[in-house]
Amino acid sequence: MPTRWGALPNSGIDKNPTPVDRIIRDPKIVAAVALVMLVLPPIGLTAAWLAFGQPLLDLMKATDPAILQFVFSLIMMGLVLFIVIHLCAALILAERKISAFIQDRQGPNRVGFFGLLQPIADGIKFMLKEDVTPARVDKPIFILAPCIAFVVAMISFPVIPWAGTVELPWGGTLTTQVASLDIGVLYILAINGLGVYGVVLAGWASNNKYAHYGGMRAAAQMLSYEIPIGLGVLVLLLVSSGTLRLEVIQDQQTATGLWNVFLHPIMFLLVLTANYAETNRAPFDLAECEQELIAGFHTEYSSMKFALFFLAEYAHMIIGSAVLVTLFLGGWEPLPGVSLLHGNNTWWAALIKFHIFWGKIIGLIGLYMLVRWTVPRFRFDQLMKLAWKGMIPIAMALVVIEGVLVAVGIKVDPTAGFVGNFGVLAVHLLVNAVLLGFILWQLSRTKAPVTGRQDNLPEIEVVPSRPAGQGGVSHA
Amino acid sequence: MRDEDVIELKAPELTAAERLYLPQIVAGFRTTLRHMFLEKKKRDENMVQYPDAKRQVRIDNYRGVHRLNKDPDGRVACVACFMCSTACPAHCIHIEAGASPWPDREKYPVKFDIDELRCIYCGMCEEACPCDAIELTPHYELVARTRQEMIFDKEKLLHVFEQTKHDKPRKNPAVTDYGLTGNQDKAVARPTSQTKV
Numbered sequence: 111m112p113t114r115w116g117a118l119p120n121s122g123i124d125k126n127p128t129p130v131d132r133i134i135r136d137p138k139i140v141a142a143v144a145l146v147m148l149v150l151p152p153i154g155l156t157a158a159w160l161a162f163g164q165p166l167l168d169l170m171k172a173t174d175p176a177i178l179q180f181v182f183s184l185i186m187m188g189l190v191l192f193i194v195i196h197l198c199a200a201l202i203l204a205e206r207k208i209s210a211f212i213q214d215r216q217g218p219n220r221v222g223f224f225g226l227l228q229p230i231a232d233g234i235k236f237m238l239k240e241d242v243t244p245a246r247v248d249k250p251i252f253i254l255a256p257c258i259a260f261v262v263a264m265i266s267f268p269v270i271p272w273a274g275t276v277e278l279p280w281g282g283t284l285t286t287q288v289a290s291l292d293i294g295v296l297y298i299l300a301i302n303g304l305g306v307y308g309v310v311l312a313g314w315a316s317n318n319k320y321a322h323y324g325g326m327r328a329a330a331q332m333l334s335y336e337i338p339i340g341l342g343v344l345v346l347l348l349v350s351s352g353t354l355r356l357e358v359i360q361d362q363q364t365a366t367g368l369w370n371v372f373l374h375p376i377m378f379l380l381v382l383t384a385n386y387a388e389t390n391r392a393p394f395d396l397a398e399c400e401q402e403l404i405a406g407f408h409t410e411y412s413s414m415k416f417a418l419f420f421l422a423e424y425a426h427m428i429i430g431s432a433v434l435v436t437l438f439l440g441g442w443e444p445l446p447g448v449s450l451l452h453g454n455n456t457w458w459a460a461l462i463k464f465h466i467f468w469g470k471i472i473g474l475i476g477l478y479m480l481v482r483w484t485v486p487r488f489r490f491d492q493l494m495k496l497a498w499k500g501m502i503p504i505a506m507a508l509v510v511i512e513g514v515l516v517a518v519g520i521k522v523d524p525t526a527g528f529v530g531n532f533g534v535l536a537v538h539l540l541v542n543a544v545l546l547g548f549i550l551w552q553l554s555r556t557k558a559p560v561t562g563r564q565d566n567l568p569e570i571e572v573v574p575s576r577p578a579g580q581g582g583v584s585h586a
Numbered sequence: 587m588r589d590e591d592v593i594e595l596k597a598p599e600l601t602a603a604e605r606l607y608l609p610q611i612v613a614g615f616r617t618t619l620r621h622m623f624l625e626k627k628k629r630d631e632n633m634v635q636y637p638d639a640k641r642q643v644r645i646d647n648y649r650g651v652h653r654l655n656k657d658p659d660g661r662v663a664c665v666a667c668f669m670c671s672t673a674c675p676a677h678c679i680h681i682e683a684g685a686s687p688w689p690d691r692e693k694y695p696v697k698f699d700i701d702e703l704r705c706i707y708c709g710m711c712e713e714a715c716p717c718d719a720i721e722l723t724p725h726y727e728l729v730a731r732t733r734q735e736m737i738f739d740k741e742k743l744l745h746v747f748e749q750t751k752h753d754k755p756r757k758n759p760a761v762t763d764y765g766l767t768g769n770q771d772k773a774v775a776r777p778t779s780q781t782k783v
């Protein structure tokens with residue numbers, strides 16, 4: 111009998127979409143709404159400016175500059191919080207779509223046209239889910255852990271120099287950086303170090319072995335990978351600046367057009383990789399490891415507590431990218447090699463800077479996602495080996511090399527411009543190339559089997575169970 | 587096993603470039619990006635928008651929800667021989683046999699329950715049945731609000747047959763249709779119009 115192929119009739123779920131479905135899945139309606147959303151804010155802002163602009167300006171002129179800066183900082187904080195939360199929602203959708211496309215799937219496409227309303231559905235679901243607190247958890251810590259994770263992820267944002275300073279037409283300046291700390295970079299490192307508490311406490315308080323393992327792994331991993339980041343920052347301090355202020359480090363890059371990523375390409379890769387490990391994302395998601403630990407440290411969390419962990423992960427990605435953009439990628443400068451916006455402190459330049467900064471952040475996050483769905487996961491021993499036997503020695507070597515370079519006087523001159531610093535760039539690239547060659551030479555000297563087990567294991571002597579040629583099975 | 591039979595395999599060693607990870611990662615990017623951007627057409631062509639459309643399945647061999655076949659007289663074809671429940675690896679078929687009201691067979695199932703939640707859809711019951719009374723259908727969308735609803739009783743299984751018999755006719759109706767194919771007197775063999783199944 112020939113094989114009969116056929117599809118059975120539909121279950122009828124989607125044969126009759128509800129009117130709401132029909133509306134939200136209509137691309138025309140979506141386009142119209144998007145258009146309105148794009149058009150309304152400028153119109154509204156213009157109208158507000160026409161109505162209240164002059165009184166507002168008078169008020170601003172009349173206020174004390176310090177108070178003005180305070181109010182502006184508050185506004186910036188609110189704005190950044192708004193952007194981060196909404197970007198998280200958008201990124202979750204983007205991540206699902208990108209992973210789907212990479213795996214030849216379609217991704218979410220039922221809620222709204224192209225699945226655009228999925229974040230809203232996710233949010234509603236998170237809020238309506240039952241918030242289960244298992245018996246025998248350490249309740250205060252159990253509740254505190256997601257809060258710590260989220261808060262720690264959010265409080266690094268004030269030191270990011272979003273758009274530099276804005277000069278007011280009537281004299282005086284406003285900085286878009288909310289907190290200009292002397293210890294800027296150290297502050298970020300310290301706060302990132304605190305981030306491990308959220309994960310560890312969650313694992314500890316859950317009274318669940320899987321969560322516990324996840325938390326412990328996360329602790330070891332995050333502590334190990336903080337070291338390359340610290341060393342990377344050290345290199346930057348040695349060579350280009352000698353200051354810890356993020357805005358100064360960034361200004362030096364924009365002044366010369368010589369971004370740190372060109373001076374320290376290896377260091378950039380190390381810090382980037384360490385950033386992936388810090389955020390506990392694949393290929394370093396040993397803290398969550400859906401494969402072997404259910405969901406790792408947040409196994410027992412549900413509803414909004416879980417959502418907080420989720421938001422914290424994405425906020426961590428954003429802050430990590432923001433720091434990388436500031437330290438290595440020239441901050442708000444659009445193109446390397448030329449200083450287009452440097453020194454331009456008008457309000458419209460600040461707007462452009464702000465957008466470029468966020469654009470770079472989103473680009474880096476795109477790289478995060480691409481890496482996540484490309485690189486296979488590390489085993490825990492491989493992870494530790496990569497940090498302690500791979501990245502940290504290389505980073506240390508770089509610190510020593512850069513120290514020597516600074517000692518002999520090869521240092522970026524912020525006033526010399528791109529061409530003036532060409533020699534410095536050439537020396538740095540040469541040093542990096544030599545180091546890369548050395549690493550390759552080292553790697554080719556030692557052996558490593560495909561399984562990635564420990565190098566240089568002694569040969570195991572294989573002893574036959576009995577003299578060859580004898581029949582039967584030995585039961586010795 | 588003799589020592590000569592033992593083949594020693596050595597894991598191939600990684601080259602220095604492979605241990606540096608970076609070239610491999612770049613190669614991986616090429617693969618993922620190709621799937622993401624260049625293979626959109628292929629992706630869309632092979633896509634089945636599931637609740638809106640369904641995948642084509644082999645109707646005759648797909649192992650979905652069960653049905654209990656009826657013979658052409660409308661009687662349940664099962665003769666309560668317990669072959670299927672014996673063969674079932676998940677022990678999810680529960681049969682209670684009773685004396686058959688029809689002269690052409692000794693027993694018939696008074697109760698016939700299949701726990702669709704315990705079933706692993708292996709098809710052993712279908713293989714075991716001597717009279718092709720139990721069959722699996724290509725229906726795979728089983729939903730219920732309670733576990734109790736997922737235990738299909740005889741009426742429900744017979745109803746599944748009614749629902750699916752046009753798409754998938756009974757494989758071998760001749761096997762138990764004594765009344766139509768056997769040597770017995772038809773009048774004796776077919777009292778079904780009066781008898782309640």
Ligand code: SF4
Nearest residue numbers: 674705706708709711
């Ligand atoms: S398909 Fe397999 S598990 Fe299911 S009832 Fe039949 S024999 Fe049992």
Ligand code: SF4
Nearest residue numbers: 664665667668670715
């Ligand atoms: S094997 Fe067939 S005839 Fe025997 S009890 Fe099962 S369904 Fe009925």
